[in-house]
Amino acid sequence: MALSGIQIYKLLPQTNCKECGFPTCLAFAMKLAAKQVELAACPYVSEASKTQLAESAAPPFRLISLKGPGTEVKVGNEVCLYRHEKTFYNKTGLFVRVKSSQADIAATVAKADAYKVVYVGMEFTVDGFAVEADDPGKFADAVKAVRSATKRPLILIAKDPAVLAAGAAALPGETPLLAGADASNWEALADLAAKSKAALAVSADTLDGLAELTDKIKAKGVEDLVLEPGGKSLGAALAKATQIRRLALKNFRPLGFPMLTFPCNAGDPAREAVLAAQAITKYAGFVVLDKFVPELLYGLIVLRENIYTDPQKPIQVTPGVYEINNPKAESPVLITTNFSITYFSVANEVEGSGLPAWLVVVDADGMSVLTAWAAGKFDAERIAKAVKGFNIESKIAKKRIVIPGHVAVLSGELEEELPGWEIRVGPREAVDLPGFMKQALN
Amino acid sequence: MPVEIPKDKWAGKIRQVTLGATAAEGGTRAKTVTIGGDTTMPYMHFESPTPHTPVIAVEIKSRKPEDWSALLGETWGEAMNNPADWAKAAEAAGADLIVLWLTLEDSPDDAVKAVKSVLGASGLPLIVFGPGQVEKDNELLVPVSEAANGEKLVLGICEDKNYRTIVATAMANGHLVSARTPMDVNLAKQLNILISDMGLSLDRVIMDPTTGALGYGMEYGYSVMERLRLAALQGDAMTQLPMMVTVGFEAWKAKESKVGSGVPESWGDWKERALNWETLTATALLESGASIVVLRHPESIKRVKTAITELMTA
DSSP states (O other), rough: OOOOOOHHHHHOOOOOOTTTTTSHHHHHHHHHTOOOOOOOGTEEEEOHHHHHHHHHSSSOOEEEEEEEESSEEOOOOOOOOOGGGGGOOOOOEOOOOOOTTOSSSSHHHHHHHHHOOETTTTOOOOEEEEEEEESSHHHHHHHHHHHHHOOOEEEOSSOOOOHHHHHHHTTTTOOEEEEEOOTTTTHHHHHHHHTOOOEEEEEHHHHHHHHHHHHHHHHOOOOEEEOOOOSHHHHHHEEEHHHHHHHHHOGGGGOOOOOEOOOOGGSSHHHHHHHHHHHHHEEEEEEESSSSOHHHHHHHHHHHHHHOOOOTTTOOOOOOEEEEESOOOTTEEEESSSHHHHHHHHHHHHHHHTTOOEEEEOTTTTTHHHHHHTTTTTSSSHHHHHHTTGGGGGGGGSSEEOGGGGGGGGGHHHHHHHHTTTTEEEEESGGHHHHHHHHHHO | OOOOOOOOSSOOOOOOOEEOOGGGSOOOOOEEEEEEEEOSTTOOTTTTTTTSOEEEEEEEEESSSSOOOHHHHHHHHHGGGGGHHHHHHHHTTSSSEEEEEEEOOOOOOHHHHHHHHHHHOOOOEEEHHHHHSSHHHHHHHHHHHTTTTTOOEEEOOOOOOOHHHHHHHHHHHTTEEEEOOOHHHHHHHHHHHHHHHTTOOOGGGEEEEEOOOTTTTHHHHHHHHHHHHHHHHTTTTOSSSSSEHHHHHHHHHHHHOOOOSSSSSSGOOOOHHHHHHHHHHHHHHHTTTEEEEEEEOOHHHHHHHHHHHHTOOO
16 A cells, blocks of 8 residues: 555654755655655665565556567556546557467467557557467477567466476576466476566466465565466456455555456357457456457457546547548548547548548647647647648648638638638538538539 | 455445336336346446346337448348338347337338337337437427337437427326436436436436447446446436447447448458457446447347356356
């Protein structure tokens, strides 16, 4: 639990020596509580106080970082139960499973590894791969084959410590996730995780069992743990995930770790999709999918981006010029803001109409037209800057822009900012755009 | 190590609302559907049982829609030509409720005829939506309400602009209303207060907080629903109504579902993607508190139904 400024003050020397740069120890304590300074700025704090302060400052969910030779995935450090309370920070890692008995492992992985999909102007990929030892004898070779085809982080799935060790040995200098430890093999796996500097997933049927295992493993010096809570039905999995999240947020340390789920074992692709969706909305750090299926992966990536958006800062579209229905030099230039919902409403209406257009998305700090205008983020200056900056002029025959009806008031100023351009006032609502384009823009 | 499971104890409770009336209750429905009554956040069975299973409503139109995705056209086929056939097909596909959406082309007589034919074809409780233009909604829903007196229909869309007319006719004819507000906790609460002030018992009101589809603003609806549910459990009487969301309408508007060509290859197989779009949106919103999800595709109905059964299993 985070300490208040007063509680921190009691742990400080209380000499007001000013060497930290603040006039009093209390002032320094207040800054510490607000996480605006480091404790190291105090030269005289006791070791006992340091330990106590460090513990209180530890996040309720440990940050776990899996590293491959090329990329890294970080999960954990979450601070709330509902996204509107603050935000969900470290996005769920989506991993694709490969089985060691499979043929053509390298080719299968290479295909998934090359996957790229664009959503709201940003590019997304698979986050990593999981290798499962269904044929233990082939495990080490399978891990090598996967590693030859991707530089992303890996999850290694086996119960036998010797098999896992052979797989981990193929990944020198990386941080994979070993999955996993249970009541039967935890000692050997804890040793292996310590030796190979891997993170370790822990499973048990009950939360009591999980907490007991993480405590024992931590006592052996392994701190980077991940919980595999399981749950036979969607309802049971939801209850467990929620209980763990609540307990960890109350600073119950034995369960203060990110979670790992295996929708890949759903037994049916439709059920896998629902399990994976629940895992993303309800607190999972890592999600392992059965195979590379773009029509599922894309939906899950979009869901994750939605849920992990900061509710105070809506999803933004990258400002720029967007081409709709293959516009030509004579096609109209429409102006809107970079709030994703605004962009989608406009783009969908125009696209659905079949009419070609250039859509200039202005950087309005991700706000909708009226909000941005009221906040001074969508004014003549910003619009002019976008029109000039994106050099739309080079693509069109007629220097004319259409601004949203809600900001009709800007047209005079825009004429000054954009000499030689015709400024037209469009409809207020996106739904009326196609009609406007047909009737008024010829 | 014994772990003490943290359980939330709430003062408030979601109202229990019953849709439809059987012959004994003054209507003609074969059965009624009851939703709400919850005393926990969604599916927290370890705190208290979820009294009523959330339900699936299937959206049909009074006239064959011209702008629906070809995927929907191929699955419903001929049934789309006539609301009675469509309602039967929807019931066969697993619907718990029917949502009949009237269109701008309907005259009041057409609307009454469509509603009567659906009531005759299916014994499920019925929700009737106007086309979504305030004046037209009033023009169609008032005669529908009168013609179906006693059926305990749900009438919508009841918004701040037309709630007076819709609520008055619902009160006069023994129906319910669906109170729709655009993704905002306070607006939802305000409309419920206005409706309640007119004298309609809140046991006859469902909230439609509105949502966007996956990728198109769903997260706003998702968080507004979580906040409404939390406010309700904390004891705010004006948010204690069960929620309905029109998932199919939103999800099938998205380009991801609607079209199969001219889209990035990285989006994958069209049909599965479209079903995922509807199913994932529905699942997320059920888990944020929806008691009714309105869907369009039979395969999504099946998938979401399975998910609901599993969610109800502790």
